[in-house]
Amino acid sequence: xxxxxxxxxxxxxxxxxxxxxxxxxxxxxxxxxxxxxxxxxxxxxxxxxxxxxxxxxxxxxxxxxxxxxxxxxxxxxxxxxxxxxxxxxxxxxxxxxxxxxxxxxxxxxxxxxxxxxxxxxxxxxxxxxxxxxxxxxxxxxxxxxxxxxxxxxxxxxxxxxxxxxxxxxxxxxxxxxxxxxxxxxxxxxxxxxxxxxxxxxxxxxxxxxxxxxxxxxxxxxxxxxxxxxxxxxxxxxxxxxxxxxxxxxxxxxxxxxxxxxxxxxxxxxxxxxxxxxxxxxxxxxxxxxxxxxxxxxxxxxxxxxxxxxxxxxxxxxxxxxxxxxxxxxxxxxxxxxxxxxxxxxxxxxxxxxxxxxxxxxxxxxxxxxxxxxxxxxxxxxxxxxxxxxxxxxxxxxxxxxxxxxxxxxxxxxxxxxxxxxxxxxx
Ligand code: SAH
Numbered sequence: 001x002x003x004x005x006x007x008x009x010x011x012x013x014x015x016x017x018x019x020x021x022x023x024x025x026x027x028x029x030x031x032x033x034x035x036x037x038x039x040x041x042x043x044x045x046x047x048x049x050x051x052x053x054x055x056x057x058x059x060x061x062x063x064x065x066x067x068x069x070x071x072x073x074x075x076x077x078x079x080x081x082x083x084x085x086x087x088x089x090x091x092x093x094x095x096x097x098x099x100x101x102x103x104x105x106x107x108x109x110x111x112x113x114x115x116x117x118x119x120x121x122x123x124x125x126x127x128x129x130x131x132x133x134x135x136x137x138x139x140x141x142x143x144x145x146x147x148x149x150x151x152x153x154x155x156x157x158x159x160x161x162x163x164x165x166x167x168x169x170x171x172x173x174x175x176x177x178x179x180x181x182x183x184x185x186x187x188x189x190x191x192x193x194x195x196x197x198x199x200x201x202x203x204x205x206x207x208x209x210x211x212x213x214x215x216x217x218x219x220x221x222x223x224x225x226x227x228x229x230x231x232x233x234x235x236x237x238x239x240x241x242x243x244x245x246x247x248x249x250x251x252x253x254x255x256x257x258x259x260x261x262x263x264x265x266x267x268x269x270x271x272x273x274x275x276x277x278x279x280x281x282x283x284x285x286x287x288x289x290x291x292x293x294x295x296x297x298x299x300x301x302x303x304x305x306x307x308x309x310x311x312x313x314x315x316x317x318x319x320x321x322x323x324x325x326x327x328x329x330x331x332x333x334x335x336x337x338x339x340x341x342x343x344x345x346x347x348x349x350x351x352x353x354x355x356x357x358x359x360x361x362x363x364x365x366x367x368x369x370x371x372x373x374x375x376x377x378x379x380x381x382x383x384x385x386x387x388x389x390x391x392x393x394x395x396x397x398x399x400x401x402x403x404x405x406x407x408x409x410x411x412x413x414x415x416x417x418x419x420x421x422x423x424x425x426x
Contacts, residue, residue, distance in 0.1 A: 001180055002066060004131040006033045008120050009065065009092055015121045016096060024055045029099070033092075034068035036146050038320035042068050049080050061085070061102055065092040067150035070109045071323065077105060089151055090136065093119045111137075111152035117161065122168065128176060128369065128403060130169035134162045134202060135181035140221060142248075143259045143326035144288060144319060147182055154182075156189045159197040163205050170209045175403055176369055177206045179217040185224040200228040207238045213404055214369060214385070216240045222247070223262050225270045234277035241278050242312075242386045245270070246286035250305030251298035254291050258327070264305070271309060282357070282386050283309060287316040289346055290339030292330035294319075299342050306349055312357040312386060314350045318343050351414050358388065358412035365408045365422045366390075370401055382407055382419070389416040 009031060010020065021027050030052055035041045045068045052062055063069075063085030064076060070088035077083055085098045088109035093116040098106045114136070137152040138145070166177055179202060181187060187199045199217060206215050215238045222245055232239055249255055252264055274281050287302060306314070318339040321328035361384070368382035368390055380401050382390045390407055407419040 001131075001133065001182070002033055002035055004133060004180060005066065005089065005092065007123065007127075007131075008116075009033065009095065011123045012093065012095065012120055016099065024052055025057060027056065028060050030056055030060060030062040031095070032062075032064045032066075032068075034064050034066040036067035036071040036150055036322070038317060039322065040320065042071065046079060049083070053080065053082065061098055063087070063098070063106070065089070065095070067146070070150040071146065073109050074107055077107070090116055092116065113152070113155050114157055117157060124172065126169040126172040126174040128174065128371075129178055130166075130174035130176070131178050131180050132162060132165050132169060133157070133180045134199070135184065135187045138182040138221075139186070140183060141259060143257065143330075144291065144322065146322040146325055149324040151182055154186060156187050159189045159191065159201065162202055166202070166206050166212075167209065170211050174212065176214040176216070177212055179203075179206075179215075181217075182219060183221050183224065184217045185220045185226075185229055198226070198228060200226075200232050203229075203232050203236060203239055207236050212238065214238060214240055216242065218244050220245045222260075222267050222270055225274075227273075230270070230273050230277050233274060233281060240385045240387075241281045242284070243274065243281065244284045244286070247305060247309075248286060248288050249291065249294070249298065250302035251294070252301075254294055254298050254302075257293060257330070258288075258291060268309070282312040284313040284387075285309070285311045285315075287314060287346060287350075288319050289316065289342040290319045290334040292319070292327055292334065293332040294334055294342075299345075303346060303349055306346065306353065310353050310357070311350065313354055313388075316343060316346050316350060355412075355414040357386075358414065358417055361388070361409045361417060362412055363409065365406050368405055368407045368419070370403045370405070384409075384417065390419045391416060392419050392421065395421070 024030060032045055032048060034045045045064060056062055061084040063083050065087045066089050069086045076086045085106035087094055090112045091108040091110050094108050098104065135154060135156040137154045138148050139154045141148050185199050188196060190196045203215055206212050220243065247267060248258060248260060271283060289299060366384045368384050371381040371383055374381050374391060378394055380392045380394055382392060384390055392407060406422040408422040409417050409419045411418040
């Protein structure tokens with residue numbers, strides 16, 4: 001979502017005749033697009049602001065947009081007095097106001113709902129992977145999570161707006177469509193005639209577009225994985241066989257205190273149904289270790305579920321107390337050294353499962369999407385249908401590399417695969 005917001009901010013400024021620079025000291029405006037989900041992310045923003053302040057031209061405007069702006073509000077101006085703007089994730093379309101009035105202190109952390117989508121200029125060219133936001137905010141209110149505070153309550157965009165953004169992206173270069181939302185599979189829009197549209201309807205529309213070859217969506221909440229959506233994995237080959245469906249913990253007690261009121265039986269039943277619908281599907285998850293009150297037994301259950309489900313790729317984090325959340329007030333916080341030891345143990349286990357899956361891919365041929373050159377310029381980076389990175393030697397020809405290619409996997413480690421071109425796709 002932040003990558004998408006970053007594109008829109010850049011496009012908005014380019015629309016006003018500005019262009020990008022990689023160097024802070026050259027810039028006339030410096031914007032930090034921020035994440036507040038863990039305390040470390042927020043701390044990094046303020047230390048980066050300190051560095052930018054010293055490196056920038058005295059006349060350059062600088063400020064923050066996104067969730068840290070929303071979290072800090074006016075306090076950001078107290079911490080960094082020469083900051084010029086602080087704009088929340090739903091008000092960054094107001095950024096041009098600071099260009100028109102550079103002496104002002106621009107503060108707007110309103111939850112403007114979908115207003116930004118109506119006001120932002122259309123992007124002229126889509127990247128190969130187009131992010132299409134279909135809803136913002138979240139109503140689940142997990143007790144650790146700051147997102148409902150920073151991004152507000154759930155609101156779904158009009159079905160027709162999502163479809164026309166998808167068509168526009170496809171017409172301007174997108175091959176892969178990634179539907180986005182904090183609670184993306186909770187997407188629900190009822191039109192004037194009373195007809196309700198879900199994520200499965202959007203997937204069906206996107207799949208009808210000839211030039212769209214791959215479809216995915218993120219982030220999903222387990223109990224919003226309704227049967228119509230699971231069925232899409234059976235009937236729609238363009239939908240990638242990969243799903244991030246965070247479990248967070250393998251302990252029922254911890255899940256209850258996280259206010260994630262699904263049973264482990266229900267979660268595993270959803271995965272079973274997904275595997276029936278699409279036998280080659282693979283699942284990834286997010287985990288939080290060291291949630292307040294987490295015992296050794298609770299943590300053991302998290303290790304067990306990771307082994308049982310065999311997630312091929314996961315994100316795991318130490319619990320970080322956040323403002324505006326219930327869990328930050330719980331009294332039985334876990335000491336840092338225990339959190340660190342649990343994270344290391346879980347990461348070991350997840351890495352081993354990931355490595356095993358990657359090694360199993362050797363000798364298989366997969367249709368992959370070109371991402372670009374690697375740092376050396378000698379290799380091409382492709383993405384497999386499971387979002388693994390695959391490195392391919394650049395052919396010695398002047399013809400451009402195929403955007404979609406059948407690639408045979410030749411080697412693997414935990415982090416990435418190596419491959420060679422098999423037969424090029426049409
Ligand atoms: N569904 C949300 C989740 C965002 S946060 C969205 O996509 O916007 C991504 C992940 O960060 C969560 O799944 C969770 O595992 C982790 N996370 C959220 N709050 C956290 C906290 N307070 N401490 C540690 N990890 C956290």
